[in-house]
Amino acid sequence: MKEYFFDLWQDIKKNKGAITGLLFVLLFIILAILAPLISAYAPDQVIEGALRLPPGSHFQNYFFVLGTDDIGRDLWSRLLYGARVSLLVGLSVVFLSASLGTTLGLLSGYFGGWLDRIITRLMDFIMALPSVLFAIVIVAVLGPGLLNAILAVSIVALPNFTRLIRAQVLAEKNRPYVQAAQLYGASPLRILFKEILPNCIAPLIVQASLGFSDGVLNCAALGFLGLGAQAPTPEWGTMLSDARSFIETSPWMVNAPGICILVVVLSFNLFGDGLRDALDPRLKNRG
Amino acid sequence: MSLLSVKNLSKSYVTKKLAGKSEERKVLNNVQFELAENKILGIVGESGCGKSTLAKVLTRLEDFQSGEITLCGQNLREIPQKELTHLIQMVFQDPYQSLNPRKKAWEIIADPLIVVKNTPRLEAKKMALAMMAKVGLLPELGERYPHQFSGGQRQRIGIARALMLKPKVLILDEPVSALDVSIQAQVLNLLLDLQKEFGLSMIFISHDLSVVKHISDETLVLYFGEVVEHGPSEQVFSNPQHTYTKTLLESAP
Amino acid sequence: MLLEIEKLSVQFKTESGNLIALRDISFSLAEGEILGVVGESGSGKSVSNLALMGLLPDNALIQTKSVKFQNQNLALNSQKQLRPLRGKKIAMIFQDPMTALNPSLTVGYQLRETLQTHLELTKKEASRKAISLLERVGITSAEERLKVYPFELSGGMAQRVMIAMSISCNPKLLIADEPTTALDVTIQKQILDLLIDLQKENKMSMILVSHDLALVKKYSQRIQVMYAGEIIETGPTDQVIKHPHHPYTFGLLKARPSAHTGKSKEHLYAIPGTVPSLRARPSGCQFHPRCDRSTEVCVKINPDISASEPSFACHHPLESL
Numbered sequence: 001m002k003e004y005f006f007d008l009w010q011d012i013k014k015n016k017g018a019i020t021g022l023l024f025v026l027l028f029i030i031l032a033i034l035a036p037l038i039s040a041y042a043p044d045q046v047i048e049g050a051l052r053l054p055p056g057s058h059f060q061n062y063f064f065v066l067g068t069d070d071i072g073r074d075l076w077s078r079l080l081y082g083a084r085v086s087l088l089v090g091l092s093v094v095f096l097s098a099s100l101g102t103t104l105g106l107l108s109g110y111f112g113g114w115l116d117r118i119i120t121r122l123m124d125f126i127m128a129l130p131s132v133l134f135a136i137v138i139v140a141v142l143g144p145g146l147l148n149a150i151l152a153v154s155i156v157a158l159p160n161f162t163r164l165i166r167a168q169v170l171a172e173k174n175r176p177y178v179q180a181a182q183l184y185g186a187s188p189l190r191i192l193f194k195e196i197l198p199n200c201i202a203p204l205i206v207q208a209s210l211g212f213s214d215g216v217l218n219c220a221a222l223g224f225l226g227l228g229a230q231a232p233t234p235e236w237g238t239m240l241s242d243a244r245s246f247i248e249t250s251p252w253m254v255n256a257p258g259i260c261i262l263v264v265v266l267s268f269n270l271f272g273d274g275l276r277d278a279l280d281p282r283l284k285n286r287g
Numbered sequence: 288m289s290l291l292s293v294k295n296l297s298k299s300y301v302t303k304k305l306a307g308k309s310e311e312r313k314v315l316n317n318v319q320f321e322l323a324e325n326k327i328l329g330i331v332g333e334s335g336c337g338k339s340t341l342a343k344v345l346t347r348l349e350d351f352q353s354g355e356i357t358l359c360g361q362n363l364r365e366i367p368q369k370e371l372t373h374l375i376q377m378v379f380q381d382p383y384q385s386l387n388p389r390k391k392a393w394e395i396i397a398d399p400l401i402v403v404k405n406t407p408r409l410e411a412k413k414m415a416l417a418m419m420a421k422v423g424l425l426p427e428l429g430e431r432y433p434h435q436f437s438g439g440q441r442q443r444i445g446i447a448r449a450l451m452l453k454p455k456v457l458i459l460d461e462p463v464s465a466l467d468v469s470i471q472a473q474v475l476n477l478l479l480d481l482q483k484e485f486g487l488s489m490i491f492i493s494h495d496l497s498v499v500k501h502i503s504d505e506t507l508v509l510y511f512g513e514v515v516e517h518g519p520s521e522q523v524f525s526n527p528q529h530t531y532t533k534t535l536l537e538s539a540p
Numbered sequence: 541m542l543l544e545i546e547k548l549s550v551q552f553k554t555e556s557g558n559l560i561a562l563r564d565i566s567f568s569l570a571e572g573e574i575l576g577v578v579g580e581s582g583s584g585k586s587v588s589n590l591a592l593m594g595l596l597p598d599n600a601l602i603q604t605k606s607v608k609f610q611n612q613n614l615a616l617n618s619q620k621q622l623r624p625l626r627g628k629k630i631a632m633i634f635q636d637p638m639t640a641l642n643p644s645l646t647v648g649y650q651l652r653e654t655l656q657t658h659l660e661l662t663k664k665e666a667s668r669k670a671i672s673l674l675e676r677v678g679i680t681s682a683e684e685r686l687k688v689y690p691f692e693l694s695g696g697m698a699q700r701v702m703i704a705m706s707i708s709c710n711p712k713l714l715i716a717d718e719p720t721t722a723l724d725v726t727i728q729k730q731i732l733d734l735l736i737d738l739q740k741e742n743k744m745s746m747i748l749v750s751h752d753l754a755l756v757k758k759y760s761q762r763i764q765v766m767y768a769g770e771i772i773e774t775g776p777t778d779q780v781i782k783h784p785h786h787p788y789t790f791g792l793l794k795a796r797p798s799a800h801t802g803k804s805k806e807h808l809y810a811i812p813g814t815v816p817s818l819r820a821r822p823s824g825c826q827f828h829p830r831c832d833r834s835t836e837v838c839v840k841i842n843p844d845i846s847a848s849e850p851s852f853a854c855h856h857p858l859e860s861l
Binding site: 175176177179180181182183184185186187190195198199201 | 346348368369371372376377379380381384385386387388389390398399402403445448451452
């Protein structure tokens with residue numbers, strides 16, 4: 001296994017996009033973790049009078065690297081704490097949708113029959129609606145809030161995992177090694193989780209890294225629409241939405257969270273794609 | 288006494304066609320044979336003759352429509368799964384597809400023990416490594432993954448896995464077809480040695496006449512799901528009765 | 541001589557260094573001769589043919605001293621020189637006919653296309669020629685078969701179509717690379733008999749590549765045994781089979797049981813070990829790790845193949861009896 005990952009790393013290293021993506025991903029994670037240490041102020045600290053100051057402003061004995069927002073909060077600090085929120089959102093979305101989606105995919109691929117039909121139809125239904133629209137519907141039912149937004153976005157992301165794993169299981173379950181396990185009496189659950197699942201891990205990792213960026217983006221979209229994180233949570237989408245009306249007079253308020261979302265989503269996508277390229281030949285000739 | 292007896296075995300596949308029509312295709316038709324203890328029965332036939340289906344039916348991977356199969360005096364359909372695993376095991380054709388690529392060699396070999404007998408992992412590993420030595424693999428290689436082995440070595444792993452539960456009957460479905468000539472001989476020799484050591488009965492399925500002639504005591508020729516010839520190998524190969532057997536023999540280089 | 545190849549080497553460039561697939565292969569082929577090439581996986585038995593057809597992948601490095609086809613010098617690196625020969629003078633049949641035919645085009649379309657590429661024919665003439673070709677390779681009701689897609693054919697039929705395609709321009713050399721490995725025994729014989737018939741009728745030369753020594757023995761006049769990218773023994777088929785000099789040839793002959801003779805259930809002569817991979821080639825003689833006759837000299841020096849007959853590459857050959 002060790003040498004497998006070593007080879008994988010060698011392949012990824014050659015892909016400039018993937019490495020750039022990975023660097024930004026790491027930077028994003030480090031900043032999110034260190035937010036309390038490197039932020040200048042608390043994210044919800046209102047400094048009276050320091051309204052919509054441009055980046056690099058001094059105000060009394062305060063200094064604002066990226067300026068302040070419309071009620072006098074430091075943008076740099078809010079962005080850092082926003083990274084924490086995004087990290088949390090991304091991780092929970094991936095965790096929820098991957099674990100549930102994988103389980104559904106395994107069951108529907110392996111057992112087939114009516115179970116498969118129900119699960120596939122359900123996934124078809126989710127995919128038939130535009131993802132953000134469907135997420136909005138779910139949040140509208142559950143009520144706005146970060147937790148519900150995460151839940152909604154996870155449900156929207158389910159089909160990606162379920163379909164991926166189902167296809168993989170269908171391909172694997174007829175291979176002789178699975179038949180061999182049946183012959184010595186391994187139970188269906190053992191076959192699913194011990195024989196088949198380890199062979200689905202590679203595409204699952206790729207999908208997870210792409211799912212992360214989808215999760216972040218969709219949650220930001222919900223926040224932007226006022227359905228996600230509620231003030232004063234420093235969530236990038238919500239910040240973007242709050243700053244919208246000041247786009248002409250104070251463009252930095254819009255630019256900063258916008259660029260953050262862009263960079264994080266882009267770098268996860270780049271890394272995920274690179275990972276897929278590196279894993280693909282391995283998938284083909286692993287024999 | 289015969290270990291395995293197959294009487295009037297028939298099986299057909301039903302394929303659904305367009306517009307609700309379905310088509311029935313007979314793959315095994317009135318197949319009949321017996322396997323005695325300590326004997327090797329060779330089954331020869333060309334693609335589509337039903338020889339692989341027969342292997343799946345005998346190992347209960349697939350069901351059959353009519354006929355009767357008796358294994359060690361019990362009706363095959365009624366043997367509990369746990370018991371069946373001790374009676375019959377199989378070696379597959381493709382050594383590349385029949386081993387889980389994500390498991391180490393010893394794990395693959397030890398798994399039957401862990402699953403069926405609940406043997407503790409460490410003990411199962413010890414026994415797996417001992418079995419590796421028996422099939423001619425260095426036990427040091429136990430920590431490797433299947434892709435690090437050559438085709439012949441992989442087939443040895445497959446054989447070791449099948450022998451872990453000490454089955455009475457071993458079914459081999461084209462076990463050497465995917466191997467190089469010089470490796471084929473090694474595996475055939477190994478099979479003959481193991482047969483003696485474990486007192487195994489084998490059903491050796493192949494399209495390759497020369498290999499079947501070499502290894503089997505009795506030979507059965509399948510043609511479109513029917514047994515067209517069955518007898519002691521010497522006799523079948525030196526004095527074939529059925530025209531199809533004659534054609535097969537003439538075609539072999 | 542129709543084909544003369546002198547010192548052909550092929551390497552594949554990879555990130556972990558160059559892999560030697562063929563090392564200094566020399567052989568020649570007379571007109572109307574059938575040369576059988578035998579070897580196990582990784583022996584390089586297909587590589588020389590692919591090089592001749594210009595079908596090696598881009599990362600292949602081809603080096604030759606000289607290659608002559610019909611007494612003309614040929615540069616194997618030049619697609620420009622090879623393209624006009626390919627299909628017209630040199631044709632090839634592959635192992636798996638099902639993948640060698642395009643699944644989404646009819647048999648007739650593919651046959652006509654081949655004919656019209658090399659010969660100036662109208663569509664009608666091409667169709668007529670296609671029908672007569674199919675009839676020649678033993679396909680009944682040929683006219684209807686033209687409209688059929690490859691998946692509707694059996695393996696044997698598909699291989700017959702491939703053969704019809706390959707002989708369509710009366711090539712001088714036909715390369716058959718494991719032409720029957722994917723087919724049943726009874727079909728195998730029919731296909732090989734057909735190939736031999738056509739070879740005689742059109743006075744073609746043929747290179748028959750196979751892993752099966754028994755098959756090559758039956759159908760070839762000369763034989764060439766390959767191991768780890770080298771020719772280790774070559775000569776007239778009868779002689780090589782009767783008096784093999786190289787221990788590997790001897791081992792191959794002994795390792796394979798026969799459907800016609802021999803006692804059963806006895807131990808076969810088995811060559812120990814495995815074929816070396818391209819990545820881990822041994823020093824000296826490529827066969828020495830598996831050879832029971834090897835000595836110190838075998839570990840150090842890779843023997844050259846003797847120029848005069850009997851031709852073999854071994855320090856300690858088996859004596860002729």
